[in-house]
Amino acid sequence: MNVTISQNFTNNGVQLRIEDREDEVRRAFKGSIIKLTLVGRYRISISRLFTRSIGFSLSSMAAAVSVAAEWQLLYNRYYRKPEIYSMKWKHIDLGRNKVACASYGGPIAVIRDDSKIVQLYAESALRKLRIFNSAGVEIAETVWRNPGGRLVAMSWTEDQTLICIVQDGTIYRYNIHAELIEPSLSLGKECFLQSVVECVFWGSGVVCMNEGFQFFCVPDFKSLGANGDGVVKLADPVLEDAPLCMAVIEPKYTMSGNVELLLAVGDYVLLVDEDGVQQVGAGVGPLQKMVVSKDGKYLACFTHDGRLLVITSDFSNIIFEYSCESALPPEQLAWCGLDSVLLYWDDVLLMVGPFGEPVRYFYDDPIVLISECDGVRILSNTTMEFLQRVPDSTVSIFKIGSTTPAALLYDALDHFDRRSAKADENLRMIKASLPEAIEACVDAAGYEFDISRQRTLLRAASYGQAFCSNVPRDRFQEMCKTLRVLNAVRSPEIGIPLSIQQYKELTATVLISRLINAHHHLLALRLSDYLGLNQELVIMHWACTKITASLAMPDADLLTILLDKLKLCKGIDYARVAEHADKSGRRKLAAALVEHEPCSSKQVPLLLSIGEEEAALTKATESGDTDLVYFVLFHIWQKKPSLEFFGMIQAKPLARDLFISYSRCYNHEFLKDFFLSAGELQEVAFLLWRESWDYGKNPMASKGTPLHGPRIKLIEKARDLFAETKEQIFESKAAEEHAKLLRMQHELEVSTKQAIFVDSSISDTIRTCIVLGNHRAAMKVKTEFKVSEKRWYWLKVFALATIRDWDALEKFSKEKRPPIGYKPFVEACIDAGEKGEALKYIPKLADPRERAEAYARIGMAKEAADAASQAKDSELLGRLKLSFSQNAAATSIFDTIRERLGVS
Incomplete structure (x- = not known):
């Protein structure tokens, strides 16, 4: 007025x-x-x-x-x-279109309703999906070409993805720029066979009904698969006819944590979830419209006789009832906050509260009601209004x-x-x-x-x-800051008419994300700076968008523009921008961008993805991160030919050493190829020799002829490779003798039919032959490997003592003067517990100290004392006395000798 x-x-x-x-x-x-x-x-x-x-x-x-x-x-x-906006669009008639409006001042999607009659030649035959902001400024449009039958319903998710569901159960997703998001999703086979007829959306989910009156729930579109994976079939309510109306209680407001579907059937309501069907609200119906309040606590219903009921969502209490002037159900029913309910017929909008007379608003054009947390946005052909308390x-x-x-x-x-x-x-x-x-x-x-x-x-x-001095200044300053943000995004060019309560619920971070997605990067950057938020996300998104939109611009020019903006934010993730450039087909630009990435763990994978393996390996080795080097090695190993791979790592010591360490454990064949390509024959020989030992651990490897077994062949190859280098003469000789020993051991096992020789040492082989009584074979091994006389005597003495062949041992001691003396004979007998046999050799010990100790070991104190006295060794006497400390007589003997020698 x-x-x-x-x-x-x-x-x-x-x-x-x-x-x-x-x-x-x-x-x-x-x-x-x-x-x-x-x-x-x-x-x-x-x-x-x-x-x-x-x-x-x-x-x-x-x-x-x-x-x-x-x-x-x-x-x-x-x-x-x-009135918030006078709509900027032209020739849009909401009455002839399907319309989906996002909450929190989000975008508006419009597509011609194919169920409405259109005047011939009045408009193009091509159906277009058009997306506007809340002020009617067009953001994008695309031709609707999706098959699958009639468009049943469409709605915006919380992340502003437009969901379009067609009759055959296919779900098409569009972003705010009308770009189709691949892949398309599906509600499953049952919805394909029996067409979808009705949908009820909430947040990021939907409940759909097919022609068979079966109900399918998508709790979250992000978890839905192309084949219907993630679709939950609700309990079958066994309906013969379609329900009068449907409503959904969101999972966050239910006790079970799952979605609950309300179906108006007859004069009662069915509550359907995954586990079963429950009848509630008997006698309240028939209900022709239902809508759940924003907090999930109340249900507004329009009955068949023209009454508006507000009931608690558990149907335990009727809050209020109002009799409308018409029994014709309203086209739209919506909550205005939690204080009133809106009912819309052709030309009148009725606002009903719990008390008093309702308020009427009259409209010549069709309108769309968009419920918000604190009111209702009213969209008409010409205006956008906000009705609130x-x-x-x-x-x-x-x-x-x-x-x-x-x-x-x-x-x-x-x-x-x-x-x-x-x-x-x-x-x-x-x-x-x-x-x-x-x-x-x-x-x-x-x-x-x-x-x-x-x-x-x-x-x-x-x-x-x-x-007033006792008023907090922060509240005033915070409100000024908030209003500056809200006024900026409310401008018609941006078209996000948030109220302050909506802004608080949405949060500044989400608002910035929505501005970014709408490509309002400059405003998003300024708001981020003004609110003290991280600007990296804004700059990153701008850079990726700039790359996509500048396909005709030369790489050098675009790189200059990008770097000029990216450097504004410290710690910017250049690798992600470079990755986007690579996906956009601009590999040179990606390579130039990734050079500015300071973090090797981000830089290296991208270099690999754009084919810069050499640079990736260089960056990885410079970082000193062994895990990163291994990552590059495995990638190149799988993609490059062997010789090219060897050439790349040969000049990089860290990469070479890591490759060798890994291959020694898991891939000898590839490592042998590497050493051969580098001319390091001795390394190949060592690998072959090691493989021969690994063969020995496998019982199957011992099969074959004694002269041509797999192990012997490997050792002979190693011997030949060692022989080609002057520095490896010892290794060549050792490999030759190892092969010779294995042959002899194979022969011995064949002749004795006992698998006890292979992989034993020369000494053990000789000892085993003597124990088995095969002295000729023992002598052959001695001769073949030029075993010294001293070693031979030691081996034979203890081998004969092992089999307790004392006669052979005595005979062996008399063949000639043993080069090792008689002490080993004494020790062998004592170790075998034969003191009598030891007495045969103790007197032959030339050193009186050795004789004294030998007598002491077999418990002959007097003889030990006499031998010790000949040596005139006081320390030996004292040690022997201690060994006989339990024997008083023996101790006395040692004391007598010590006195005689004048030793205290």
Whole structure:
């Protein structure tokens, strides 16, 4: 309603001209505490005396009147419906299109409804999917070419992906730029065989009904597969006819944590989930429309006889009931916050609350209701409006005749601007309540969409702060910051009309992400900087988008532009940008970008993906990260020919050493090829020799002829390779003797039919031959391998003692003077526990010390003492005495000898 002020003072009164009819004037001022007198048809007289007594100025009163005139009273609560945008689109008729509007001021998807009749030649035969922002500015469009039958339903997910479900159960996904996201998804075979007929969306999920009245749930589109994996079939309610209406209670509001589907059937409701079907709400129906509140606690229902019911979602209590004038079900039913319910028919929008008369709004064009957490956005062909409950802080300031501290503070600012002393008078009146008034002004500013009104309210709060020292400054500053953000994104070019409550629920981080996805990178970057958020995500997305959109630009020019922006953010992930460039087919640009990536673990994989293996290996070895080097090695190993691979790692010591270490454990053949290519024959020989030992651990490897077994062949190859280098003469000779020994051991095993020779040493082979009585074979081994006489005697003495052939041992000792002396004979006999046999050899010991110790070992104290006395060794005497400490007689003998020798 238009209100103009006339400053003519007549009959001690102030005249306000109201350019409206009388009945509208009365309705606008209904409930005001100011007594109004209609003067003629267009005037309202307000007592000057009254205005003086409460301290109002004319301009502030007029402002309050103009603001409050926009409100509608529903019982004791005010509602307002400001126009947010005049739609920028042209020739869009919502009545002939399917429309999907995203919440939180999101985009609008429009496609011609193929079930509606279209005038011939009125428009193109091609159906187009068009996407607009909330102000009607077109973002993108694409031709609808998807097969699979009629489009059943479409909706936006929480991450602003457009979901389109067609009759055969195929789900097509589009981003905000109308680009098809591959792959397409499916609801499964049952929906393909029996077409989808109805869908109910929520958040990022949907419940679909097919022609067989079976219900299928997609809890999250992100987890859905192309073959229907991730689709949950709900319990079968066994319906003969389609339900009258459907509604969904989201999983986050259910006790089970799973989605619950409400089906209106007859005069009751069926609650369906994965586990079963339950009948609830008997007698409330039949219900023709149902919608669940935003918090999942309440259900608004429209019955067959024209009643609106609001029931708790568990059907335990009817909150209120209202009888509508028509039994025809509304086209749309929606919650306006949690305080009222909206019902829309062809030309009227009815807002019903729990008390009082409903409010009616009339529309000539079709509208779409978009429920938000704090109200409803109303989309028509020409406007976008926001219907919400007027906040308490706004009511306290702008309600006509309000004398609250906030209203007086707001009026005080007006007096101050006009240099009136009334400003000081108002402040004195509310001195005790000034913090409350300041808070109300700040709070009211946050709920306003009109920028000039925001500014005035904040100025009023700032004015009050000048006279109040105990008010937190952070609240004011935070509100200013929030409003700057909201005003920026509300501009028609951006078209995100968030309220302050929606902004708080959405969060600044998500808002930035949505701006990025809509390619509003500059605004997203400025907001990130303003709010102190990380700018990396914005710059990264801008860089990737720039690469995609600049296919015709030369790599050098594009690289300069990218680096100029990427350097603005420290720690930027150049590798991800380079990866996107590679996927876009710009490999040279990717290679140039990845050079600026400081983190090797990000740089190396990308270099490999773009085919820069040499550079990747260099970067990995420079980093010193062995895991990263192995990663590159395995990648190149699989892709490159062997010789090329060997050439790449040969000049890089770390990579070469790691490759050798790995191959020694797991791949000898490949390592042999590497050493051969490098001319390192001795390394190949060592590998062959090691393999021969590995053969020995396998029982199957010992099969074959003694002269041509696999192990012997490997050792002979090693011998030949060692022989080609002068530095490996010893190894060549050792390999030759090893092969010779294996042959002899094979022969011995064949002749003795005992598998006890192979892999034993020469000494063990000789000892085993003697133990077995095969002295000729033992002698052959001795001769073949030039075993020394001393070693031969040692081996034979202990071998004969092992088999306790004492006669052969005595005979062997008499063949000639043993080169090892008789001490080994003595030790062999003593170790075998034959003291008598040891006595045959102890007297032959030339060294008296050895004789003394030998006698002591067999317990002959006197003989040991005599031998020790011949040696005249006091230390030996003392040691022998200790060994006989348990024998008093023996101890006495040693004491006597020590005294005789004069040793104390």
